[in-house]
Amino acid sequence: MSRAPRAAVAVGVVVVVAALPLYLESFWLQTALFSMGAIVAAIGLTLLVGIAGQLSLAHAFFVAVGAYGYAFLAGTEAAGEDGPAGLGLPPLLALVGAVALAGVAGALFSPISGRVRGIYLGLASLGLVFLGQHVLQNATSVTGGYEGVAVEPFGLAGFGFSDSDPDLTIFDVPYGRLERLWYLGAVLVALAVWYGRNLVRSRPGRALATVRDGEIAAAVHGIDVVRYKAAAFTVSSMYAGLGGVLTALAFGRIVPESFGFLLSIDFLVMVVIGGAGSVGGAAAGAVFVTALPLVLNHYSGSLPLLAEPGGGGIGASEASRFVYGAAIVAVLLFARDGLSGLVRRSQSREVKESLI
């Protein structure tokens, strides 16, 4: 495909993304923000599962480290008032710090990830999630315990990302917290996708793929398997941490329950549905898993069959769980390597057809 039309389309996409907050209502912005956090984190997991071949159920733990890390680093409350004390760092610094913290946590897990393999690693990582829940609930002075902790709004060089700091109106539309966060989210997602794609094609990426396909063979080729596995966990948890920060900002206040076992499973579903190892697939899976229940709930009034909340019958939430479960089964039955596999196969069919 030639340069010029490609550039034009890219510009078009950027313009549309930049203009969307002018049109989207707060429900859609909120849903989109949650999805963006999920996309960033899911990319990390697909790199770990698909490229490095490490099954991990601990992703929610690293997301929590990022979210709570940001809340702690950026928090400005004095201890004991409205929750635990924070360090009051500038938000951008807190964001970087939180991502670094998550990376460190991932690196610390490497004694286990180095020695334990395959299915044992996957289920061992589950232990991290439960440990994390325990710490979040009990380390009240840092995490606020079950009450959770308020998340300091983001800010860049004095420009606050909350509803009125400063007041901002563009084209007659008041730009509040959600509108402003949209841009942060879009930038972070773009960065995550770009970096992820590059990583897959780079030398380290190919080394990781070799490790995935056969640790013994990789070691024979001189690849330091333990170091690469540790590095994979570190990178993947940094992604998770970044996703956690974005999710925390989207919430405004975080509680331990949001980062439990169910979230880890959700991430694994996102990755498998999208196709392990595919960055685009992870993004698609993330949007599907995150947005489906919210959207179905949104339309529960107008869809037939679905009972209004408060009535009997199948409510929107139950329906969305059914659709979710059915979709997982359907995608995996008919597209074993996920949505990205479907796309790849249809593309190669195109190529084949064009060659005939």
Place this chain on the structure above:
Amino acid sequence: MTQFLSLAVGGLFLGAIYALVALGFVTIFRATGVINFAQGSVLLVGAYLIGRLHDPIGFWPAVLVAIAAAALISLLVDALLIRRVRAADLGTLAILTLGVDILLSTEMTREIGTDVIGVGAPWGADVVELAGIRVPASRVIAGAVALVLVAALAAAVKLTDWGVAMRSAAEDGETAGLMGIRLNRVAAGAWALAGVLAAIGGLFLASFPAAGVTPGLGLVALAAIPAVVLGGFDSPGGAVVGGLIIGVVSVLCAGYQDELSFLGRGIGTVAPYVVMLLVLLVRPSGLFGTRELTRV
């Protein structure tokens, strides 16, 4: 001292139930290489059926129906879904079973609703006294049943044709197939067996001293996962040992909560996972799992 003994004994009996559930996981994994996330909701279905049917048709018929239904559901999951994608990788298969689990548990939650459904066991809330320690009768019976089942299974695997077939399929599926072993039959048998174990486990988990069948029962199968991992995923003996360990650990931690409060409250839930991690640090394939020896 009696307090410790009483808790430990109670934990052992609870562990026997966990052992049954863990055995279900291991059976499926050995035969078909799948982590069956749907085990929990099959457990729930079994317990639910007993709860709803024991009134109209009597307790023992209800148990039989529940066991049959659980075996059937499990078998269908394998026959209709897993069989089509046998060659897929571990993660895909696991998530596929997760999809089934979501479907089943959502429907079960809808059916159970507010109710706390009693299972109507004939031993009710009876308590037995063993050397000065009071243990619920249901737990003693659970222990006895578990013992019999484990022994029977061990014997079957060693001595019957099906057992031999399963072991060879677990060792090397391709060769076994070439030697004429019907892999699909072996798989079906394993999945059905896991369903039976799940239903029985569900019955005892919902009996006294628990209140009855609640939607949360499916999550208890989750508690069996540390047992499976630390015992070794492909070792039935490991599953039993793992189950017992986890049972004792959780009851002791819950009972000694006060003394252990410096570790934070509520460590009964997280202790099994910590034990699992510690075991894995020392034995990366669990206590009895087949160790991969690789030196390069």
Place this chain on the structure above:
Amino acid sequence: MSRRWYAITTVVLALAVGACGKGSDDGGDSSGGVKTGPGTTADTITLGYLPDLSGVFAPNGKSMMEGAKLYWDAKNEAGGICGRKVELKTQDTGYDPQKAVAAYQQISGDVVGLGLVLGSSITSALLPSVKQEDMFLNFAGWTSDILPNENVAIAGTTYDIEAINAIDFLMREHGLKAGGTVGHLYFEGDYGENALQGSKYAADKHDLKIVEQKITPADTDMTGAVAAFRRAGVKAILFSAAPPQAASLAGVATSQKLDVPIVANGPGWTPQLLTTPAAGALAKRYYVVSSMAPLNDESEGVQKFLAAYEQAYPKGTPSSNGSLYAYAGAQIADAALTKACENKDLTRKGVLDALHSLTALDTGGTIAGKLDFSDPSQPPSRLVYTARVRKDAPGGLAVIGEPGTSDDAESYQFGGS
């Protein structure tokens, strides 16, 4: 990615952009001399309801919606509030903070206040926005951790006050003496830990020792806890968890010959418990302390509720902390809205101010005592009902005596957490 994908993406985006236009703001204007704002017009008042209808607390949530509908249907038939019909916008939160936030975003623009929000983690997640929008929030929970708060209305008193009164009840009626030991079985989280604050305070005052046992909703077997209680020689047990745990506790305690009274907070009871094998044990030794009335109470409000419920839902089961709670919550919302209308100000701020101006709201007995919402740092009441389990009473609970409170409960200071 191929050119085709880019084209499709752009087209889809364009369609989406075209379809979801940003709604225009409902500016404040006047209708008939009464200032209105978002959620109020000349003929309607819209309230938001955010129950859990599919998650952990779905049974409670569904029961609550029955009670809410009961109240507002009757009110609308009687003419509504100052000539306006009350409409409900309900969204299921699934007890998931993410869903709750999205659901809130969906309805927040159209409602004057939140008639019901179930769950304190949900409420916590929504508080920043609710505060900003000046909305009132009827909190379907009774934890004092949420105080002080300008926007939140609690229907009665809080778990810690309930626990203090529970200890007082045990000392008055069940021979609990200074120096004794009391067990407290409680849920991790705002509910249990808030109750624990109360029991610790009362224990301090009366030289009692509290043996704590923290559990989670996933724990269904109370053997370990009962063993610990027995070892410590407890004379009574306080219970701040959910019905399944109650049944297990009562059954195990009886089987282990720990025959002590068990006193529970409001959420620890549901009539369904009478169908479990533990029913006998519960009838013998289980009590409930709560500001929500037991359904056999003779007061006017409760009887009116019961009659209306039985007519509207002949096959349903009324419950004190489900349908009765939402009914009472609607009473509070009704009082605030009516007052606001009298003040000619039906904006969100106006309704919030009207709520705070209520100092002696009488719910006819559905909530114990007269409610005073003027101090955002205090719950509106410190009175509780005490009830015992009785199989033939509606809702399974029979009231003991009159609603009251102890001196300790009166003097208790809320310190936040």
